[in-house]
Amino acid sequence: MKVEPIPGGTITSPKGFLAGATCAGLKVKGGLDLGILYSEAPCVAVGLFTTNRIKAAPVVWCQKHIANKKAQAIVVNAGCANACTGELGLGDAAAMANLAAERLGIAPEDVLVTSTGVIGERLPIGLIAGSIGKVALSPEGGHELAQAIITTDTCTKEAAVVVEGSKFTIGGIAKGSGMVHPNLGTLLCFLATDAAIDARFLENALREAVDLSFNMVTIDGDTSPNDTVLILANGMARNEIIREGTREAEAFGQALTEVCTCLAKRIAGDGEGATKLIEVTVEGALTVADARVAARTIAGSPLLKAAVHGCDPNWGRIVAALGRSGAEIDASRIDLFLNNMCLMAEGLPSSFDRDRAKATMAEDEVPIRVCLNMGDSAATAWGCDLTAEYVAINSEYTT
Amino acid sequence: MKVEPIPGGTITSPKGFLAGATCAGLKVKGGLDLGILYSEAPCVAVGLFTTNRIKAAPVVWCQKHIANKKAQAIVVNAGCANACTGELGLGDAAAMANLAAERLGIAPEDVLVTSTGVIGERLPIGLIAGSIGKVALSPEGGHELAQAIITTDTCTKEAAVVVEGSKFTIGGIAKGSGMVHPNLGTLLCFLATDAAIDARFLENALREAVDLSFNMVTIDGDTSPNDTVLILANGMARNEIIREGTREAEAFGQALTEVCTCLAKRIAGDGEGATKLIEVTVEGALTVADARVAARTIAGSPLLKAAVHGCDPNWGRIVAALGRSGAEIDASRIDLFLNNMCLMAEGLPSSFDRDRAKATMAEDEVPIRVCLNMGDSAATAWGCDLTAEYVAINSEYTT
Numbered sequence: 001m002k003v004e005p006i007p008g009g010t011i012t013s014p015k016g017f018l019a020g021a022t023c024a025g026l027k028v029k030g031g032l033d034l035g036i037l038y039s040e041a042p043c044v045a046v047g048l049f050t051t052n053r054i055k056a057a058p059v060v061w062c063q064k065h066i067a068n069k070k071a072q073a074i075v076v077n078a079g080c081a082n083a084c085t086g087e088l089g090l091g092d093a094a095a096m097a098n099l100a101a102e103r104l105g106i107a108p109e110d111v112l113v114t115s116t117g118v119i120g121e122r123l124p125i126g127l128i129a130g131s132i133g134k135v136a137l138s139p140e141g142g143h144e145l146a147q148a149i150i151t152t153d154t155c156t157k158e159a160a161v162v163v164e165g166s167k168f169t170i171g172g173i174a175k176g177s178g179m180v181h182p183n184l185g186t187l188l189c190f191l192a193t194d195a196a197i198d199a200r201f202l203e204n205a206l207r208e209a210v211d212l213s214f215n216m217v218t219i220d221g222d223t224s225p226n227d228t229v230l231i232l233a234n235g236m237a238r239n240e241i242i243r244e245g246t247r248e249a250e251a252f253g254q255a256l257t258e259v260c261t262c263l264a265k266r267i268a269g270d271g272e273g274a275t276k277l278i279e280v281t282v283e284g285a286l287t288v289a290d291a292r293v294a295a296r297t298i299a300g301s302p303l304l305k306a307a308v309h310g311c312d313p314n315w316g317r318i319v320a321a322l323g324r325s326g327a328e329i330d331a332s333r334i335d336l337f338l339n340n341m342c343l344m345a346e347g348l349p350s351s352f353d354r355d356r357a358k359a360t361m362a363e364d365e366v367p368i369r370v371c372l373n374m375g376d377s378a379a380t381a382w383g384c385d386l387t388a389e390y391v392a393i394n395s396e397y398t399t
Numbered sequence: 400m401k402v403e404p405i406p407g408g409t410i411t412s413p414k415g416f417l418a419g420a421t422c423a424g425l426k427v428k429g430g431l432d433l434g435i436l437y438s439e440a441p442c443v444a445v446g447l448f449t450t451n452r453i454k455a456a457p458v459v460w461c462q463k464h465i466a467n468k469k470a471q472a473i474v475v476n477a478g479c480a481n482a483c484t485g486e487l488g489l490g491d492a493a494a495m496a497n498l499a500a501e502r503l504g505i506a507p508e509d510v511l512v513t514s515t516g517v518i519g520e521r522l523p524i525g526l527i528a529g530s531i532g533k534v535a536l537s538p539e540g541g542h543e544l545a546q547a548i549i550t551t552d553t554c555t556k557e558a559a560v561v562v563e564g565s566k567f568t569i570g571g572i573a574k575g576s577g578m579v580h581p582n583l584g585t586l587l588c589f590l591a592t593d594a595a596i597d598a599r600f601l602e603n604a605l606r607e608a609v610d611l612s613f614n615m616v617t618i619d620g621d622t623s624p625n626d627t628v629l630i631l632a633n634g635m636a637r638n639e640i641i642r643e644g645t646r647e648a649e650a651f652g653q654a655l656t657e658v659c660t661c662l663a664k665r666i667a668g669d670g671e672g673a674t675k676l677i678e679v680t681v682e683g684a685l686t687v688a689d690a691r692v693a694a695r696t697i698a699g700s701p702l703l704k705a706a707v708h709g710c711d712p713n714w715g716r717i718v719a720a721l722g723r724s725g726a727e728i729d730a731s732r733i734d735l736f737l738n739n740m741c742l743m744a745e746g747l748p749s750s751f752d753r754d755r756a757k758a759t760m761a762e763d764e765v766p767i768r769v770c771l772n773m774g775d776s777a778a779t780a781w782g783c784d785l786t787a788e789y790v791a792i793n794s795e796y797t798t
Binding site for chain 1: 450451452453454480482483484485517518519520623624701702705706708709711713714715716718719721722723728730731743746747748785786787789790791792793794
């Protein structure tokens with residue numbers, strides 16, 4: 001089974017999905033900030049939500065209304081997170097669902113609501129009411145919707161794939177560039193597929209794909225109250241319903257992981273102020289949990305992130321992060337590679353060409369590989385370099 | 400019992416402690432980098448060491464030779480951490496102990512060894528051998544020793560106290576400004592007292608003091624393989640031996656916590672690139688563990704640190720960090736204060752004077768207080784703002 005990316009693909013690439021966006025005036029800097037994803041047919045829908053104990057109002061709405069694993073639309077705004085807004089915020093999220101439902105002629109319970117932006121401010125529901133009618137839905141509208149959900153992101157994140165020999169397509173969009181950390185670091189991700197699929201299997205497939213992708217991305221260690229990943233499956237590909245344990249299920253899982261990984265890497269590479277993507281692979285771990293925590297801890301180390309920014313092959317910081325990660329290690333067995341150049345072998349410094357190492361670190365993608373030589377488990381995590389620009393962006397976000 | 404700071408006090412303030420330092424040429428930027436602390440009488444000695452699974456050679460040496468709870472001297476170098484150096488590194492640490500022991504006329508087993516600096520480079524033992532004879536010991540040498548242990552620190556950290564009505568003095572010095580995080584984030588701290596004291600009680604008192612001070616400091620979330628806190632007690636105050644459960648024990652514990660807290664706050668305020676100290680107090684937690692993890696998570700949030708740098712009262716980031724800390728919270732009960740100005744009450748935004756809030760955040764110390772209103776436990780953590788200077792320092796450390 002070969003997963004093929006669709007060039008220029010987006011969330012409206014699967015059959016029967018329409019999207020669009022408009023400027024409601026919610027973002028201080030202007031631009032598209034209110035959007036809708038709509039399926040022509042009712043969908044099987046599942047989601048994953050922030051682990052932060054502070055949950056934004058739209059997350060509360062989604063968790064309640066996705067419990068029946070059904071939905072037909074998503075309405076989203078950027079500029080205001082509708083978080084830490086209490087009962088009034090819950091009312092605003094419901095009002096937003098109602099406005100979208102009216103616009104689409106469906107029940108509010110079938111509309112999922114998401115918001116991203118500043119925490120602790122009331123949602124300007126009047127602006128949303130005044131603009132929702134201007135959202136023009138089209139089968140090409142995924143690109144607009146991808147625009148409408150971004151905040152400090154410098155580019156949209158869109159992807160779609162087909163599986164050779166299968167009938168279905170999966171597309172997705174995401175946002176997130178600061179407050180991003182494992183366990184759905186601030187991100188919104190909407191996924192759509194025209195596959196006919198069993199809801200229970202879809203939920204498992206989503207969890208697995210997110211574990212391998214978004215949960216392996218770290219930008220700054222912060223986790224937002226709004227993190228949400230949603231997938232809608234409308235069945236319009238008219239395939240036989242995909243169920244756990246089948247060959248089609250495996251293909252679907254692979255394809256979904258591919259879309260999520262593509263979006264996750266684009267989020268990491270577009271981290272606030274980032275100039276490059278850091279990819280950390282940990283191999284030879286005793287357990288997958290060890291490999292995951294080691295890869296994430298290294299990718300998230302501020303000292304390593306700063307060193308990568310300065311093209312400084314200071315591998316001691318990689319080892320220091322590995323050592324505090326909690327993963328089972330034997331210091332005398334560790335091998336460390338920068339793009340296949342060995343920096344450390346069996347726990348001791350290797351002599352390496354420092355200029356070549358610096359040149360490797362000047363590339364857009366910096367691949368780091370750690371071999372623990374303890375077992376057979378591996379994991380990959382993604383992060384970005386830490387720059388003065390990150391500080392500048394985050395020093396003056398609300399002001 | 401009143402704990403009184405000694406103006407200009409340092410590690411040689413207690414009776415019978417001598418110290419000194421010299422330039423061995425280990426630091427790239429020059430300056431004092433090799434020093435000794437020596438007690439005229441043998442000492443009760445205990446220590447706490449890094450939780451990083453990668454332990455530097457000097458840490459391995461100290462853990463072995465402090466097991467008998469006795470020592471008489473500490474030798475320390477900056478510029479090279481002697482970490483990730485394998486068997487050869489262990490030999491170098493032993494050689495360093497031998498050189499100091501010869502210089503002092505005591506047994507190598509009574510010399511504790513510590514190193515700080517770049518990871519993964521062999522200790523230039525020849526430079527140490529050539530310079531150790533130049534270390535001139537004196538009762539005022541604590542200031543020199545404080546100089547010799549710093550790396551990216553911009554100032555020395557020194558403190559000493561006496562307790563009204565008691566005979567003993569406690570003094571200490573510390574270093575640490577990057578790779579600092581709870582569980583002895585990269586720091587060296589040497590403490591000395593002339594108190595006669597039971598070794599077992601001293602160990603408990605040190606653990607408690609460190610838990611309330613160094614373990615509540617976070618600069619960048621990284622933990623070094625070299626973190627070491629040592630205390631030497633030489634009994635020269637000729638007091639009755641201090642034992643657990645006595646009034647003197649309580650006084651000693653208070654005084655030790657005072658010295659450690661003073662040093663810890665100076666480390667936080669001198670974090671790499673920092674321009675201000677952030678003090679986060681969490682009150683009304685269900686458990687002390689909850690209060691501690693909440694305070695540390697908030698103080699360590701890169702987004703909050705950047706916001707403090709920009710004097711941006713973006714309290715949503717405080718709440719987001721609190722929410723992901725793992726502490727038991729009820730969102731609708733949280734009160735949040737910036738230097739006693741209420742930013743949030745019962746989980747909802749308060750209207751506050753934004754200009755006054757910004758002015759408060761422009762001070763050298765920014766006090767944040769969170770009341771969870773769940774229980775009676777409290778904790779305080781210290782951190783610093785995140786600046787472009789931090790990135791600059793850490794982009795070019797080895798190169």
